[in-house]
Amino acid sequence: MTSLLNISNVSMCFAHRDVLSDVSFDVAPGERVALLGHNGAGKTTLFRIILGFLNPSGGQITVNGAVPGTAAARNAVSYLPESVSFPKLLTGRETVAFYAKLKGVAPAAVDQVLADVDLTDAADQRCGTYSKGMRQRLGLAQAMLGDPKLLLLDEPTSGLDPLARQRFYHLISKMAERGTAVLLSSHGLSEIEARTDRVAILRKGKLVADAPLTDLQHSANLPLRIRVQADTAHVDTVHQQMGGQRINGATVELECRYPEKMQRLSAISALGNAVRDVEVYPPSLDDIYRHYSAGKETKQ
């Protein structure tokens, strides 16, 4: 599939300091990509280059085939910055109407996006009275205007409560279903785990991973955990046969690598009625992030 966002060998140097080094990856229409990295890894800098606010020291970017900052690229992209602020005296509805006018979007879309982010009841309240979460949702409403081809979200869920986060990701997925390419940065690893299609990890300005989470789970070769609930009368036998650790009266847990997984599971299955239940826990995004952040540079 043709990429909507193409980042090719991008480098950025501030005052002789390399902040981004030779970063390349693509985002396709309808794809949701999480951009992860420690504080200062270069995520916001990359966003600012994609938006055309900064010129890279090297490499090229195209947004829907256009150079960042050109009218064609600007028309294709919407951005929600990390710290969003709006004029305090304008209401939510006036604020979104203002952005709709700037973007050339029909006024009818204003009430729809306010409803999408659950701000209908507060639409006539002044932004100065909004909570942080409400401001963030208003920011998302303005970013959703006009069904952008590319949505850039810089730590979009900071300040949102758990239900608002769920709703937020639901909206993002709906936009992706309609073909919007989404690139979002986040430090909330658990929340993006099941809600993005690919993970890109920056470490000190270098791209150290770029693949779907399941591929990273395999290539990092981190252990997965198999937890077996044994019949209480047979727990000693199960422990002896399986190895691993007993973690309570009836549960035995062991760690293994992906290539051994099926062999281990058939051995457990051969224990028949001595086993009541089996659960397999793959490495979490936290584990994978720690692995790649520690310097295992195996780009997919």
Ligand SMILES: Nc1ncnc2c1ncn2[C@@H]1O[C@H](COP(=O)(O)OP(=O)(O)OP(=O)(O)O)[C@@H](O)[C@H]1O
């Ligand atoms: N205009 C600038 N001039 C000089 N250095 C800059 C400038 N903008 C960013 N930097 C530096 O570039 C590095 C990357 O910053 P950036 O804001 O891109 O990181 P980040 O990954 O978004 O971090 P965070 O997770 O904390 O938001 C930092 O060391 C920062 O100090």
